[in-house]
Amino acid sequence: MTIDIAAFLFDTIKMATPLIFAALAALINRHAGMFNMGIEGMILCAALGAVTFAHYGGSMITGLLGGIAVGILTGLFIGFSHLTGKTDLYLTTIAFNLMATGGTVFVMYLMTGDKSTTGAAFRSYLVPNIDIPLIKDIPFLGKVLSGHSLLTYLAFVSIFLVWFLLYKTRIGLRIRSVGENPMAAESVGISVTKVGYIAFLLCGLFSGLAGTFLSMSWVSFFMKGMTSGRGYIGLSAQNMANGSPLGSALVSLLFGATTSLATTMKSQTKFPTEFLDMIPYLATILAIILTNIYKINKKRRIEKGKAAE
Amino acid sequence: MKGSRKTQLIESIMEVVRIVAGMAIAYGVALLILFLISDDPAFIIKQFILGPFSSPRRIGSIINLAVPFIICGISMCFMYAVNKFNLIGESIFMLAGCIITFVGVKIGNSLPMIVMVPLLLIIGAIVGVVLAFIPAIMDRKLNANVVVVSLMLNSVVAQLAIWILRYHMRDTTIGYTASEIIPESMQLPNIFGSLKIGSGIIIALILVVIASILFFKTSFGWKMRLVGANPRFAKAVGFSTLGISFAAQLLGGAIAGIGGATEIMNSYKRYLWMATTGHGFDGLLVAVLAKKNPILVPIGALFLAYIRIGADVVNTSGDIPYEFITVIQGIIILLVAAESFLSGTKNKLIFREVQKEEEKKKALQAKEEAK
Numbered sequence: 001m002t003i004d005i006a007a008f009l010f011d012t013i014k015m016a017t018p019l020i021f022a023a024l025a026a027l028i029n030r031h032a033g034m035f036n037m038g039i040e041g042m043i044l045c046a047a048l049g050a051v052t053f054a055h056y057g058g059s060m061i062t063g064l065l066g067g068i069a070v071g072i073l074t075g076l077f078i079g080f081s082h083l084t085g086k087t088d089l090y091l092t093t094i095a096f097n098l099m100a101t102g103g104t105v106f107v108m109y110l111m112t113g114d115k116s117t118t119g120a121a122f123r124s125y126l127v128p129n130i131d132i133p134l135i136k137d138i139p140f141l142g143k144v145l146s147g148h149s150l151l152t153y154l155a156f157v158s159i160f161l162v163w164f165l166l167y168k169t170r171i172g173l174r175i176r177s178v179g180e181n182p183m184a185a186e187s188v189g190i191s192v193t194k195v196g197y198i199a200f201l202l203c204g205l206f207s208g209l210a211g212t213f214l215s216m217s218w219v220s221f222f223m224k225g226m227t228s229g230r231g232y233i234g235l236s237a238q239n240m241a242n243g244s245p246l247g248s249a250l251v252s253l254l255f256g257a258t259t260s261l262a263t264t265m266k267s268q269t270k271f272p273t274e275f276l277d278m279i280p281y282l283a284t285i286l287a288i289i290l291t292n293i294y295k296i297n298k299k300r301r302i303e304k305g306k307a308a309e
Numbered sequence: 310m311k312g313s314r315k316t317q318l319i320e321s322i323m324e325v326v327r328i329v330a331g332m333a334i335a336y337g338v339a340l341l342i343l344f345l346i347s348d349d350p351a352f353i354i355k356q357f358i359l360g361p362f363s364s365p366r367r368i369g370s371i372i373n374l375a376v377p378f379i380i381c382g383i384s385m386c387f388m389y390a391v392n393k394f395n396l397i398g399e400s401i402f403m404l405a406g407c408i409i410t411f412v413g414v415k416i417g418n419s420l421p422m423i424v425m426v427p428l429l430l431i432i433g434a435i436v437g438v439v440l441a442f443i444p445a446i447m448d449r450k451l452n453a454n455v456v457v458v459s460l461m462l463n464s465v466v467a468q469l470a471i472w473i474l475r476y477h478m479r480d481t482t483i484g485y486t487a488s489e490i491i492p493e494s495m496q497l498p499n500i501f502g503s504l505k506i507g508s509g510i511i512i513a514l515i516l517v518v519i520a521s522i523l524f525f526k527t528s529f530g531w532k533m534r535l536v537g538a539n540p541r542f543a544k545a546v547g548f549s550t551l552g553i554s555f556a557a558q559l560l561g562g563a564i565a566g567i568g569g570a571t572e573i574m575n576s577y578k579r580y581l582w583m584a585t586t587g588h589g590f591d592g593l594l595v596a597v598l599a600k601k602n603p604i605l606v607p608i609g610a611l612f613l614a615y616i617r618i619g620a621d622v623v624n625t626s627g628d629i630p631y632e633f634i635t636v637i638q639g640i641i642i643l644l645v646a647a648e649s650f651l652s653g654t655k656n657k658l659i660f661r662e663v664q665k666e667e668e669k670k671k672a673l674q675a676k677e678e679a680k
Contacts, residue, residue, distance in 0.1 A: 228464070
């Protein structure tokens with residue numbers, strides 16, 4: 001068995017892209033004090049939205065904008081039922097993901113007459129891949145870093161943008177203060193509901209990008225249930241990194257590597273595919289176990305330290 | 310005192326009204342969707358409403374479909390009662406069905422049904438406890454998010470069940486992926502002749518009774534409900550909230566396992582699931598409709614089965630894809646879960662009642678002063 005390391009790393013970055021977007025989406029909600037599991041369903045809706053708008057609008061740009069728009073709309077929908085309808089966020093998002101799973105198939109069937117993929121009925125549009133001028137000529141690095149989708153580069157830029165937004169702007173400060181202590185924020189005149197809506201809007205934006213990447217970059221069509229848990233994995237990634245944008249991205253890359261490993265092994269070995277398909281999910285569970293043990297030990301040490309004083 | 314009792318009455322009546330209104334609105338939305346997308350709306354809507362009752366066979370299938378909904382609804386009642394949205398029931402249902410088929414086929418017809426059925430139910434329950442243990446212990450010891458862990462685990466377990474089917478159970482004499490035909494000693498017989506209702510409903514109803522007793526007549530049930538309703542208070546009076554919610558999740562898992570086992574014995578001749586069946590999520594819907602109350606679970610389950618069969622009828626007799634029903638299910642959960650849905654009306658009613666009381670008091674006082 002021979003593994004092309006450059007191809008493996010290239011795949012890792014590619015597979016990490018939707019996870020990074022998902023993690024950033026979850027992270028903004030987290031800083032506003034909300035644990036939004038609806039990202040899974042939002043990404044799924046956005047993925048269908050992207051191919052639909054691309055097909056009927058006739059260009060890649062309409063698809064990209066459509067995917068983002070659908071992401072934002074679904075975000076605001078969850079925001080509306082949680083913030084204005086006062087539903088339990090867990091229950092809302094589970095219900096929403098249920099609706100998204102069936103709803104996307106339903107809408108797809110109405111448009112194409114097909115229940116599993118839009119591949120046959122819709123013209124495919126791809127977000128262009130970009131070769132980076134100087135880097136692409138460097139022997140090994142060029143193969144790994146150059147030639148990715150525009151959205152992949154956008155994902156890495158977004159890490160910085162989200163950090164800047166959260167820690168260097170007024171709205172970021174408001175989002176964090178609402179997450180830290182909503183009552184205190186309210187008492188100094190910040191509208192918790194309004195900030196919540198802004199958080200859902202931003203979350204929708206990044207979910208939209210994740211969905212668009214899946215259906216217009218990773219593959220060129222929409223497929224039933226194509227998110228396959230990526231929203232949850234992204235959510236776990238930011239949870240492990242305690243909501244730090246850069247940390248979330250690094251964990252996402254790690255998860256991207258596990259997916260990439262599974263794909264490589266599928267083509268290279270005769271191991272039953274069922275077990276290889278488990279790898280990303282098992283890796284997530286394992287990572288949750290390890291980080292939570294670490295967090296608990298750290299907390300205990302701090303408590304002990306206090307007791308010693 | 311009398312006033313507060315009236316307030317309570319209004320609250321519980323409004324609770325029922327809210328659930329019924331939520332279901333009615335969702336049903337209305339379903340009809341609207343059918344109306345908008347169908348070429349022959351009148352026919353399709355009639356099919357959707359009356360289709361499920363059009364033949365004894367279909368009435369029977371409502372009951373048969375309700376059996377797993379009841380059992381999974383009860384399973385989710387346990388999880389939901391302690392406010393843990395542990396969704397592992399989804400894959401427990403699948404793996405329990407897989408394992409009991411495996412064991413059942415191995416044993417064959419050598420055991421009589423009276424031994425075989427309870428044995429397989431117990432095996433299903435064990436599968437459920439073992440699987441539910443993983444997210445539950447991670448929740449208890451590591452404070453891990455139980456929803457995320459259970460969903461990730463669902464994907465893993467589903468692959469495991471597929472692997473068992475493909476490599477260890479597959480009947481190679483047939484053209485599709487399925488197990489061998491299960492022995493007759495584990496095929497639950499039909500009752501009520503022409504309705505073709507499987508006797509699985511009896512297992513489901515026994516579980517309803519057991520769960521109701523556990524919920525409302527034992528101290529564990531009371532503690533469980535307290536932990537769900539007010540965890541801080543439960544902790545303050547010295548209950549181990551973590552331990553109680555842990556136990557509730559294991560019980561929920563056991564029941565989901567029984568659900569998977571019952572479903573195979575009640576409705577299948579071969580095991581052939583290549584993906585999770587969605588029953589875990591259906592169970593959540595039923596538990597939400599029943600407001601975590603096992604006694605009300607059969608009603609929620611029957612409603613769900615009714616709209617599902619309706620969707621099935623329009624799927625076969627018209628141009629409507631079956632999946633639209635999941636959208637309806639989502640709307641129901643959202644409406645029933647929304648605190649502010651109809652809360653204005655509730656508050657108005659309570660306010661009016663209190664106002665009346667106050668006026669009466671004033672009138673009494675005025676009388677006394679006049680004396």
